Amino acid sequence: MKNIEFRTAASAQGGLVVMAGVPGVAAGSRVQLRDHAGRVRSGLVIRSANDAVLVEVFEGTDALDLERTWVRFLEEPYKLPVSRDILGRVFNGSGRPCDGRPPVISADRRDINGEPLNPAARAYPREFIQTGISAIDGMNSLTRGQKLPIFSGGGLPHNQVAAQIVRQAKLLGEESAEFVIVFAAFGASHADARFFQESFEESGVLNKVVMFLNLADEPVIERLLTPRAALTAAEYLAFDLDYHVLVVMTDMTAYAEALREVAVLRGDVPARKGYPGYLYSDLAELYERAGRIKNRRGSITMIPVLSMPSDDITHPIPDLTGYITEGQIVLGRELSNQGVYPPVTVLPSLSRLMKDGIGKNFTREDHPHVASQLFASYAKALEVRGLAAIIGAEELSDADRRTLAFADAFERRFINQGEDEDRSIHETLNLAWDLLSMLPPESLIRVSEEELAKYHKGAA
Amino acid sequence: MGKILEINGPLVKLDLPQTVLGEQVRVGRLGLVGEVISRDGNTALAQLYEDTAGLCPGEEAEGLGWPLSVELGPGLLGGIFDGVQRPLQAMWEQSGDRIARGVAVASLPRDRRWYFVPDPGRRAGMPLAGGEVLGTVQETESIQHRILVPPRVQGELLELAPEGEHTVEEVIGRVRLADGRIEKLHLFHRWPVRTPRPFRQRDHAVAPLITGQRILDTFYPLLKGGKAAIPGPFGAGKTMLQHQVARWCNAQIVIYVGCGERGNELTDVLESMPTLTDPHTGRPLMERTLLVANTSNMPVVAREASIYVGITLAEYFRDQGYDVVMVADSTSRWAEALREVAGRLGQMPVEEGYPAYLGSRLAAFYERAGRVETLAGDHGSVTLIGAVSPPGGDFSEPVTSHTKEIIQTFWALSKELADARHYPAVDWLESFSGYVSSAAKWWADNIDPGWEAARAAALDLLAASEELQRIVNLVGVEALSSEQRWTLEAASLIKEGLLQQAATDEVDSFASPEKQFALLTALLDIYRQGMKLVKLGAPARRLIQMPLLAQARRWKSQHSSDDLEALKAKIAAIPAAFEPLLLEYAPAAPSSAMEEIRP
Known part of the structure; x- marks a missing residue:
């Protein structure tokens, strides 16, 4: 069957060709189409019945002449x-x-x-x-x-x-x-x-x-x-x-x-x-x-x-x-x-x-907590920023202003980096602590007290 | 013997006269298995559980004579099966890393010998009815597998094997049926998955399912035998929450159905379960767990079947008198x-392309949950927890809205909470539970009569803070009165100190009901003590600066459920922390004021 060329294309439309009278074609089989200009296109059988086989043609069906299209079923999937x-x-x-x-x-x-x-x-x-x-x-x-x-x-x-x-x-x-x-x-x-x-x-x-x-x-x-x-x-x-x-x-x-x-x-x-x-x-x-x-x-x-x-x-x-x-x-x-x-x-x-x-045996023991704390603090900071946009930054409390400063620094220093800047995970985590140190230690509840003592710059 | 007429994706049209709807068929040279879903004269339409690539029209097809069934017997626990109950571990050993097509492997190991102990009450000549216990096999250290008479068998017991080792296929007994035929009994039997297993009658659900998750147990309880849904957009922590429930809940058997989900998630379950111990029995969790896995890249028809395979296995353990939890992740994929x-059948779509029978299929599936009196007279339950993955997190889509009408407990996950890494991201405003009054009875009898009131007080506080938050968003926190600011602070204390519970926190991953209640009342106590002071004229600002608030937020991860004495000592010291302020603002009679505000 691999070597037989069928010329029984019954219809063609937008990339699909229906072949009539080709019995026993395997579903998913690869197909080779040769058009009247001798150009070879490839396709795939997507539905198979004894009376009609539906073929998807990758290169499309433009300029296809049903009477002058020769189709071979290669009897194997795309490889x-x-x-x-x-x-x-x-x-x-x-x-x-x-x-x-x-x-x-x-x-x-x-x-x-x-x-x-x-x-x-x-x-x-x-x-x-x-x-x-x-x-x-x-x-x-x-x-x-x-x-x-x-x-x-x-x-x-x-x-x-x-x-x-x-x-x-x-x-x-x-x-x-x-x-x-x-x-x-x-x-x-x-x-x-x-x-x-x-x-x-x-x-x-x-x-x-x-x-x-x-x-x-x-x-x-x-x-x-x-x-x-x-x-x-x-x-x-x-x-x-x-x-x-x-x-x-x-x-x-x-x-x-x-x-x-x-x-x-x-x-x-x-x-x-x-x-x-x-x-x-x-x-x-x-x-x-x-x-x-x-x-x-x-x-x-x-x-x-x-x-x-x-x-x-x-x-x-x-x-x-x-x-x-x-x-x-x-x-x-x-x-x-x-x-x-x-x-x-x-x-x-x-x-x-x-x-x-991440964590102790992979990156650093404080990594999971730092990540969680950054998420929480930044989410909080965005709320404050939303508020500041409505009532004005002057109306904010001191604590809120520190939070705002944290959000800005987080975006400018932590997220922002050069296209060629390759930061090691230690650099990333130390940078995170620099930023978290802008916030009062008692507001950082996702990190442990030991980690606060060890890394928070204002903790001592 | 029939033959293939047409192949269209997973659907195959066959020339197969006299087949029955639902019958299993074997198709083509590869021997792919599927089931008949419609008949028209001599042609039958079958959906195949495996990929159909390479099938040709004209190849052979045969009916197997039975509907899609599962094998029920010892050897299930600790296993991982695909959507049509093929054992994935055995298939891996047999056919390698990839799932080859047409592989037939028996669901239960055939060579393994089990030590069967017959029920001492069974004697030859006695009547025997379906669902009764023939004897037991100690399948794992924590679970005794009760060997049941197949539900539809009824007659006179002729013979029952003595104590000893048997494989699942060996005959362990014989029964003379009413019509005189002799039926052989084995350690296992088969049951069609689309037929609910029979029971004597439905019972009231009475006890809550304790999951160790505070937002679930304390706020939106689920009963053993109840139905719950966990809807949530991607990334909201649905899978994590289900894993937590599967890990820690106090059911005796947990069936986890991964329906169209990620392969790595199942690997996570497979790798982590054996290393975790059941807080209720102290045994490895895997001993009570069974996985049905049809990951998203496995064939879609087997995915549809996997839910039914899971629930049938759950019913089987229920019939042995166990409390079973089945977690289905996710019903949306089903x-x-x-x-x-x-769609391939050309059925008229209704909402979002779903067929019109979606609602009734979902309802029929969830109705297989419940607490029942079994045929043997025991009590068992199936608790069903279905995850829903609404497209775009939109809860008004068909699967979520149909599910919402059926279930009683709704654990709604919120993208906003998850984005702020508030886990579990169960939204306390959108969730609900229809089981609160039943659960309250249990909490009153077993933990503390004050549970229902404390729960309500905490929810009121959260609702009030939500109102206030809206004001803050408009005009800023400075515009609030001291009382309102304290309410906001206390609600945030409840959220961070109670509702947030990290699955990765070894101490806090599971919280016993005692710990849950202790924390709940402690935080409410702080709120009330503070409120008292605010009413006496103390500014909220000073209260918010108290170190007690930061400390209380850490209590949950400082004290495990086995170490409540230390926690209780800290709780007892709460009034002392307020004393200096109290002296300042109510110098006249500090001690009597103290008495008044203690609960």
């Missing part, structure tokens, strides 16, 4: 050839090399859909990754094997933040040699892709990066393959070759929109904002490929970037992502407008795995 | 699985 040689390479959205170098030759070809990891086989992420960014390390720590997305908006420096994490990420007390990066861009602009490429080049890690690029002007449906191909490469590097893999995927919103586009064509019943009911399951299939496995050395840590449409965190894409990922780093427009970089809005940001990766 | 399948 990615993997070998050690993929490091340093650039692939297109469906996993074909696009850096002008020869294709990767390997007998080891992996189904890009992967298979769900058995929860019993997972190892819990516990190792603290130092990103050198205080707002992340101090208050929303990343651990190895975690999936921690960056929620951003148009015009915010999410790419810079992601690139900075990639450059600076390291484990405490360990050589960083075994870190590799899988970078997947879908729907990203050429400028964004170039920014990352240059950033990797500058930091000299280009030979440790695998890139999968489906840019904004490339076929939309192909975007459904791009993250899967990238994660297949990541799984190979992590669990076959024992690398610690950092996966950066941008932009998940473009992915979800591609999914919606296909769902509408297929006639799926829409749930929220036109997105299909299976958006959650579909995103989970991607995000849940991060993690660690017992008895394996490697790990996959994932940093998906997504832009929240109209900065709305309750939009289905950030919302469903937040339910799957282990926290989120939220970038805010207000801070960004004030010139704070990285503009991490710490209150809605969260790292769920932080509690198990 | 509802979405329902929606996904309904």
